[in-house]
Amino acid sequence: MKKIIFTSFLLIQTLLINAQEKVQIRTTSASPASTFDQEVGSAKIKIAYSRPLVRGRKIFGELVPFDKLWRTGASDCTVITTSEDIYFGNSILKSGSYSIFSIPSVGEWTIIINTDITLHGETGYDEKKDVMRFKVPTEKSPYFYETFTIELNDINSKGEAFLKIFWENTMVKIPIKSKEDDMLLALIDQHIVKGKTQDANLLFQAANYYYSTNRDFKQAIKWLLDAEKLNPQNFHYPNLRQKIASENKDYASAIEAAKRAVSLADKEKMKKTIETLNNKIASWELLLKK
Missing domain, CATH: 1.25.40.10 (Tetratricopeptide repeat domain)
Structure with missing residues (x-):
C-alpha cells in the first residue's frame, strides 16, 4: 500500500514539474508592429512601422531629442511603399519602397525619404541615399496619443490626402496626391x-x-x-x-x-x-x- 502511495506521489510531482517547465510568461511588445494599405486616387500606398508607447515619459525633447535624426517610430525603420509615382510633400516620389526618417524640432520637423529600407533604427543611415528632404510645421494633436500612430486620411475625390504622424500631443501632416x-x-x-x-x-x-x-x-x-x-x-x-x-x-x-x-x-x-x-x-x- 505504501509503495502505491509513494509511486502516485512521484507521478504527481513529475507531472507538476513538467507542467512548470512548459509554462511561459511572455511580455507584450514594447513597440507593436503595424502595417496598413490605403488607396489614394489610383495609387496603392502601404505603411509598415512599429508603434512605441509613451508609458509616462516625456517624448519630444527628451526621449526623442530635438534636432537629431529619428527613425520615426521604433525597431526597424518605418517604410512607405507606393505602387505608382505620387506627390509627396511638394515633390514627386517615384513608385517603390522607402524609409521615412525625421528630425523633430521645436515648431517643425524635417521629413526625410531614404532608399535604404533595411535599417534598424538610425544605425547605418546614409544621407547620400536620401531622395528628398522637406520641412513641415508641427501642430497640437486633437487628443493625447499614448501610442505612436501613422494614418493616411482626409482623402478626397481628387486623390489628395494627408499622411499624419501623431505621438504624445504632437501631430505633423504631410500632403500626398495621386497623379491620376x-x-x-x-x-x-x-x-x-x-x-x-x-x-x-x-x-x-x-x-x-x-x-x-x-x-x-x-x-x-x-x-x-x-x-x-x-x-x-x-x-x-x-x-x-x-x-x-x-x-x-x-x-x-x-x-x-x-x-x-x-x-x-x-x-x-x-x-x-x-x-x-x-x-x-x-x-x-x-x-x-x-
Missing part, C-alpha cells in the same frame, strides 16, 4: 477642350468628373447639354444635369433637366426613380415661388 487627377485633366484637355470630341459618353464622363471633384459646374452642364444633343435618349445625361443644377441652386434649370430625365425614365419603367425626381421637382417649384 493630372492625367484625367490632361485627357479632358486633349480630347474635349482642344479635340472638340463628338463622343457623348466622353463628354458625360468629363462632366461627371468635374461634378465629383467640385470643379466648374457651368462647364460640366455645357458638356452634358452637348452630350444630350448627340444622344437625346440617354437618361443619365439630364439626370446628372439636374443634380449639378440643384447643387448650384439653379432650380429652374434643375426642374427642366429633371423633367427631361423623367420622360426618359418613363420609357424604361423606372418607377422609383420617377417618384424621386417628381418629389424633387415639386420641392424646387416651391422654392421658386418663395
